[in-house]
Every structure is written in C-alpha cells, then in structure tokens.
Amino acid sequence: MNHPQAAEQFNRDIDRTTWHDKALWFVRQKRDRAVYQVPEWEQLRELASQIKNHTLSRLDDYLEEFERNAQQNGIQVHWAANAEEHNRIVLSILQKHNAKRMVKSKSMLTEECHLNPFLEKHGIEVVDTDLGERIIQFSHEPPSHIVMPAIHLKKEEVGRIFHEHLGTPADASDPQFLTETARQHLRQKFVAAEVALSGVNFAIAETGGFVVCTNEGNADLGVTLTPVHIASMGIEKIIPKLEHLGVFTRLLTRSATGQLITAYTSHFHKPRPGQELHVVIVDNGRTEQLGRPDFRNSLKCIRCGACMNTCPVYRRSGGHSYDYTVPGPIGSILSPNTDLKKHSTLPFASTLCGSCSDVCPVKIDIHVQLYKWRQIISKEKVMPAGKRLSMKVLANVLARPSLYARLGRVARKVLSLTPYAISHAGAINPWAIARELPEPPKQSFRDWYAQNAAKEMETPVSPTPVVDPN
Numbered sequence: 001m002n003h004p005q006a007a008e009q010f011n012r013d014i015d016r017t018t019w020h021d022k023a024l025w026f027v028r029q030k031r032d033r034a035v036y037q038v039p040e041w042e043q044l045r046e047l048a049s050q051i052k053n054h055t056l057s058r059l060d061d062y063l064e065e066f067e068r069n070a071q072q073n074g075i076q077v078h079w080a081a082n083a084e085e086h087n088r089i090v091l092s093i094l095q096k097h098n099a100k101r102m103v104k105s106k107s108m109l110t111e112e113c114h115l116n117p118f119l120e121k122h123g124i125e126v127v128d129t130d131l132g133e134r135i136i137q138f139s140h141e142p143p144s145h146i147v148m149p150a151i152h153l154k155k156e157e158v159g160r161i162f163h164e165h166l167g168t169p170a171d172a173s174d175p176q177f178l179t180e181t182a183r184q185h186l187r188q189k190f191v192a193a194e195v196a197l198s199g200v201n202f203a204i205a206e207t208g209g210f211v212v213c214t215n216e217g218n219a220d221l222g223v224t225l226t227p228v229h230i231a232s233m234g235i236e237k238i239i240p241k242l243e244h245l246g247v248f249t250r251l252l253t254r255s256a257t258g259q260l261i262t263a264y265t266s267h268f269h270k271p272r273p274g275q276e277l278h279v280v281i282v283d284n285g286r287t288e289q290l291g292r293p294d295f296r297n298s299l300k301c302i303r304c305g306a307c308m309n310t311c312p313v314y315r316r317s318g319g320h321s322y323d324y325t326v327p328g329p330i331g332s333i334l335s336p337n338t339d340l341k342k343h344s345t346l347p348f349a350s351t352l353c354g355s356c357s358d359v360c361p362v363k364i365d366i367h368v369q370l371y372k373w374r375q376i377i378s379k380e381k382v383m384p385a386g387k388r389l390s391m392k393v394l395a396n397v398l399a400r401p402s403l404y405a406r407l408g409r410v411a412r413k414v415l416s417l418t419p420y421a422i423s424h425a426g427a428i429n430p431w432a433i434a435r436e437l438p439e440p441p442k443q444s445f446r447d448w449y450a451q452n453a454a455k456e457m458e459t460p461v462s463p464t465p466v467v468d469p470n
C-alpha cells in the first residue's frame with residue numbers, strides 16, 4: 001500500500017484519527033511552552049545548524065578522529081557499510097560470548113537494519129526494554145513514531161496486549177498498573193541478559209565518547225548489568241567537540257517532548273573494568289544522501305520527532321502509513337534516497353505549510369526538500385501514470401491564460417447545474433468526501449477585477465483637503 005491508501009485506511013477509524021491528532025498536538029504545544037522559556041532559542045537553533053553543517057562538510061575526518069580516541073579509551077570500533085554488515089557484526093559479538101539473550105534500548109538504527117528478526121533467526125532472544133518499544137514488540141508492529149513508538153495505541157489496547165503476553169487481567173487498562181507490570185517483567189529480562197545494545201544520540205570526535213538519552217533509564221540498567229555493551233550509531237551522529245554537546249541536549253528534549261532535559265543523559269567513554277564496549281558505525285545509504293547537495297542537510301536530523309508532532313498530515317494519517325522506519329516529514333525526505341519508486345508518494349504527503357521546518361531544532365529545510373523530491377519524482381517518471389497525465393494537462397492549461405479563463409467559465413456553469421448528490425459522489429469527486437464543496441462564484445476574480453477596476457478609473461478622485469497646521 002502506498003501512503004494515500006494506508007492513510008485512507010487509518011482515517012476510517014475516526015475516533016483514533018481524532019485522538020491521535022489531539023495527542024500529538026498536545027506534545028507540540030508542550031514543546032512550544034518549553035521553547036518560549038528559552039529567549040536564545042533561535043540562536044541555539046542557528047548554532048546547532050552551523051555545527052551540523054560544518055560536521056557534515058568534514059564527516060570523514062571527524063569519524064576517524066572519533067575512532068582514534070575511542071580506541072585509545074579501550075572501545076572496540078566497527079564499521080558497517082550497510083544493514084547486513086551491521087547485523088553480522090552484532091551477531092558475531094554475541095556468538096563470541098556464547099550469548100543467547102540481549103536487552104536493547106530504543107534505537108531507530110536497529111529498526112532500520114531489521115536487527116531483531118535477524119538475531120531471532122539465529123536463536124537470540126532480543127528484548128526491547130523501552131516501554132513503548134516492548135509494547136509494539138509484543139504486538140509485532142514497527143514503531144509509529146520515533147520518540148513515542150506506541151502512540152497509535154490506546155491504553156485499552158495495551159491492556160489487551162499485556163493480558164495476552166504478561167497474563168494481566170483481561171480488562172486491566174490502568175496505565176500505572178500496566179507500567180508496573182512491565183517493570184517487573186523487564187527486571188527479569190535485565191537480570192538474565194548477557195549483552196546489552198543501546199543507540200547513540202551524540203558521539204563526540206574530540207573525546208571518543210558518546211551520549212545516550214532516555215527517559216526510562218533502561219539503557220543504563222541494561223549496559224550496567226551486562227558484561228558486553230554494543231552501541232549502534234549512524235555516521236551522522238558525530239559532533240566535533242564536547243562543548244557542542246550542550247547545544248544539542250538543550251534542543252533535543254524540548255523539541256521532542258517539551259521536557260527541559262531528558263531524565264537520563266548518560267555519557268560513555270570507556271568500558272568499565274571487566275566489560276567490553278563496542279561501537280558499530282553504520283552508513284547504510286547515508287553517504288549517498290550526503291552526496292546529494294539538495295538533500296544532504298537532512299543528515300543534520302537529531303531524531304526529536306517535532307516535525308511529526310506538528311505535521312497535519314502525519315497527525316491525521318498515523319506513522320505506519322509511511323511504511324518507512326522514520327515516518328513523518330523527515331522520513332519523507334530520507335526514504336526516497338533509499339528507494340525512490342517504493343516511497344514516491346511520501347514527498348506528496350505534505351501540505352508544504354512549512355511547519356516542520358519552523359519547529360526543526362537544527363533548521364532542516366524539510367518542506368523545501370519535499371518540493372525538490374516531487375520534482376525529481378516527476379522527472380524520473382515514477383509517479384502514477386494518471387497523476388503524470390493530469391499534471392501535464394494542468395501545466396498546459398495554467399500556461400495559457402485565455403484557455404484557463406474559458407475553462408473556468410465552463411466549470412462554473414457545469415458545477416452550478418450539477419445536482420448536489422452527483423457533485424459530492426466520492427467516486428466522481430473524492431475531494432468532496434469529507435468537505436463541503438463551496439457554491440461556484442458567478443464570475444471569476446479576473447472578470448470582477450476587470451469590471452471594477454474600470455469603474456474605479458471612471459470615479460473622480462476628490463482632492464485631499466489642505467489642513468492648516470496652525
């Protein structure tokens with residue numbers, strides 16, 4: 001299913017669509033309140049954007065600097081060109097330790113690499129320890145949001161999932177009770193795990209250390225209890241210096257959830273005594289995006305999710321309708337880089353209102369890139385034939401003012417004579433399924449203007465009275 005088809009399916013459940021929209025708008029408003037408390041917010045955004053621009057211009061240097069410093073600290077660094085290599089590296093570390101149980105904190109990169117199914121095929125039990133991630137792991141779904149992976153589910157649905165997997169009472173849906181149940185369940189998994197995998201929010205070239213931000217402390221518990229810690233990071237997670245970190249941590253959580261700071265901002269610099277610490281640095285299509293001048297700055301993304309929370313299309317179509325690891329506006333500019341044909345409808349899943357670019361803490365020009373992808377998609381002929389034809393016809397009409405005016409006159413006449421039942425029949429006019437078609441005006445603005453401008457010219461202008469300043 002492409003995006004319009006999947007969004008249409010999501011929209012059939014009107015209650016869920018309304019509630020999903022409101023829940024995300026609530027987070028957007030919380031973000032606004034947190035942002036208004038920082039008078040230098042715009043300067044911070046600008047600074048973050050410049051740091052990221054600079055880093056992307058010397059990405060290879062900073063990655064090598066990070067590798068050198070990390071190795072000096074005793075961290076084992078691995079490079080993965082793609083998802084397969086990443087998964088094989090993680091498996092080889094597990095096999096080296098004869099490990100069969102791994103706990104994992106939230107990492108969109110491992111979702112992108114489809115790590116869980118790969119490891120499960122090799123007999124490894126992988127337990128996602130972020131509460132939202134654990135819920136969707138039980139229900140065999142991908143995350144629908146990069147910060148709130150189970151935002152599409154109601155508490156009653158979570159209750160049913162827990163009843164099935166954790167044996168809670170069938171009608172239990174109290175969030176406090178369900179959270180406590182998950183906590184007890186996850187404690188056992190933490191204690192039994194042999195390896196812990198975390199994501200990386202920021203890796204610092206200057207120190208060879210990295211930072212993981214979570215609200216539940218699950219990453220910290222996992223990596224503290226196990227003798228092996230694997231951290232998976234995309235190449236774009238690098239920042240040059242430690243002094244840059246504060247710029248991003250101030251922006252990240254305010255943009256993501258409206259909190260002032262993430263509950264746990266954990267710094268890792270070296271393995272603790274007796275522990276192995278591995279960092280897997282993954283490309284998986286990122287250098288290709290880096291090589292596209294119009295789209296390279298999409299790699300500045302710090303995965304806060306603010307562009308999703310504000311997007312009127314995302315809020316009303318749900319994350320799964322994007323059929324890509326990262327949904328929403330940012331996903332719609334990242335995904336065509338990986339498979340233009342498969343994701344050709346995503347750059348059109350936008351009103352181009354620009355709200356995504358306005359809230360983005362690192363100033364990615366998301367709506368401009370969406371528009372550029374549309375141009376490429378149309379040139380590459382991966383748009384459906386019907387849409388291509390209608391765009392061609394429209395371009396011809398819009399290029400000929402007199403033809404446009406004539407067709408407008410015909411359309412106004414036809415519409416005023418068409419019975420309501422026909423003009424609103426979904427099969428004929430899908431636009432009017434959920435909207436009221438306005439009465440066609442008697443004349444076009446051009447005709448009105450031509451008439452009224454002529455009258456205006458004929459009306460004598462009364463002289464301005466001279467006022468004596470004394």
Ligand code: SF4
Nearest residue numbers: 301302304305307360
């Ligand atoms: S594109 Fe910007 S707003 Fe969207 S997730 Fe990335 S950093 Fe956040």
